[in-house]
Amino acid sequence: MAADKYTPTQQESCTAPGSNRSWLSRSHKNQPQWNALGSVSFILISGGMSLAWGAGFAVHSAHLMTFHMEVSWYAGATIGAIVGTLCTYRLPQQPVYIIGSCLVLISGILFLACHEHHEAIITARYLDGLANGLVFVPAMSTVGEISVCDMRGLLAATVEQLSCNTGILMQLLYTAVWQVDWNVTIAADQVHGVLSIVYGLVALALASTLCVESPVSLLLRANEQQAVAALRHLQRPYMVTSETLLQLDEHKHYVATNRGMSLWESIRMGLPPLLKVLAYRSLNALCLTLVVWSALYETAVQVATHYHAWPYVIFGVMRWSGCFCVLLLMDTTGRKKPTLFGCFSCGSFALAFATLFGRTPHMKAALGLLFSLQFFAGLGQTASAVYLTEAFPLAIKPHYVAIVYVMELLLRLIFCSSAPSPAGIVAYFYVLGGLSMAFFFLGIFCLPETRLTTLTEAQQKFSKWFNKDF
Template structure:
């Protein structure tokens, strides 16, 4: 057993291929893979509440309470998660979250026609997502090497959530009530959530590794070395392990020098930027968006209007997938700028087309393509959340951005008129373009640098470099 890791000088090696690098660092993703499955279930629930549950037995009597209960529970969960982060180990939190998702799935499977059971299930799923969101986004940057931090963060949050949305849209589009199947649509939702919960529970028990930062905060250097060892393949203590330990110790020491008030002050500019970023995430999938997609698809193809759902969800997922792949090569800022500019243009184009005439094929194309570039734009928000904030304020600031995102979703849970939908897209397009200008001036590029260096970049208000 190694008591203390002596730092060695780095040695030069040939550049590894991407696949070999992924294989070497895969344990870092596996350590938080349970969160990804919980977020998949959360993505399904967000889409369900936003209107993408066409064959649900509750679709015709979908109450406001049934829609917003998930968001309220997620807000409560994020508050609890912020208090638990860096105070308790992650494994118990992930176990609780997995059990809540599992219970949600059981309620959907066993009582698909009972409104109270569905509401309780959505409360459980929302609480699970809120509980694990804060510790996951805080720790993913701490356990990942700097060359994979962007991809790991994006895969855990945006990609997983969008995959859940895609699954919800797929079975919504493909489900046919004339099949006379013995299982109803909401039971499919329950089976998928049940699978996510069971798998997440198993992964937590087998693969979960605590953040070395959490261990160093408790002056447990020996266990921190072992954690770093288990976060790489093969599980050996090498010179690279020692360098990572030194980097983590520098991060902890530097943040300990900051007072609580100083940390809050330093993190405030980043909080404002990322809150706007996450609010954009909420605006791209609401009941208004569903209404626009539903009416456009039905107006063009009355009997096959579900196919736009598949394209809608697939392109959003592909957009976030492209963004995740680019995070550690092209960087965070360039995909965000390209996506924001294009998303704003597409949203305004959709609004102008619908303002002049009823829903057309051009409007449908604009709406579906918008989701691809929205997915591309928003991928970097997950990465920035794990990099931007000082350690003592990180969990609370991550929770605040998440709460603002959920609050925005709750604001747009009421049905919208045709004119209201057009105005919504005008407003959203304008917000995307304003964000594009702000991003050029204020978002830093943080690829291929340490977590401490990324945090220091966020202390500045302006960043003009692409």
């Protein structure tokens, strides 16, 4: 298991096998890798709906958004992340994902059957948050280990960012329907329940039938034969090939390299990526809070005589579209260029919106700027999911992923605790714009480009404070 046995072929795993195949051919071959994390995707879609709910897109609900209801999802997700950290690399992933799926299912049942009871809705939000935190840490720790390196960016971004933005879009779509005075007999909270039940059932089916354990996790438990079997089931056709053995060598090298580091070396090596990813994900949190919803509401009501559904719809579609448009670039153009472009554009639109907000003759332009900001927020934050799975040394990866996730939750909660004044909205967007610009300039020198690299190489790049590569 020595690292020097692997060095000559380390780059070949990213360039030789399958490099001449078309994207569709590679996608078909690597489809089992998405299947293995499909349950996580549906759980995170449910989480995206709850995030949007906490950010203010729940005015359709029959329940007053009390502080307890507000904090419930974030508290549940924090507890789930802590438990998920303890499970990662210690327990098989399948039972964890099955439990998360069941929690989403139970949450949906409570929303559907007990939509008139305030306590039941709070309990449902606790359970949904617990499910999301429980699966987030193991999924984001191992998604890069399940995927081949030339599809790692697409898989990680799809599982986390696209799923979360899909949930946000679904929440905004049905919120928009109940903003209009339609004669519907089903309550909006029941729709939330129906959707959560669907997500929970699909996630449970995928977790029970198609979940595959991370080969790295199996190697850490000295189960090499099971690691080979896992690799065999992660690509079509389901047989051991030279490519399978090459990936096994790559994972062995990754494990051996990280085992050669002491805990203190892992903590020290993980500090630069922790600060980079934490700053990056904090911007993601700031782009969807109660302040942003308040800005949308205050701007839209002055544009339309009656506050119709279309601002919600466009807002959600723009954010989802920004993420979707850049997904396929993660493993071709790379992670760094879209990130920097998205952050610069997001900062520019935030500053422009802060300048125009409250000026009645310019409110249409301000609304357009807010929509554009969400598009570039979705675009610029897509790579954050990939960086989460690549950045940290193996010994402390789950812990650092959990730290980033919990800090992101706390930041969202801080800004969701009270409705801001117009002056507060202006100040918020000036700060958001300034932070986005600062991250853009620092990212030029500090963010690494990790496309078509092995996890070992990506980890080494992240451990440096400065990376000028593009």
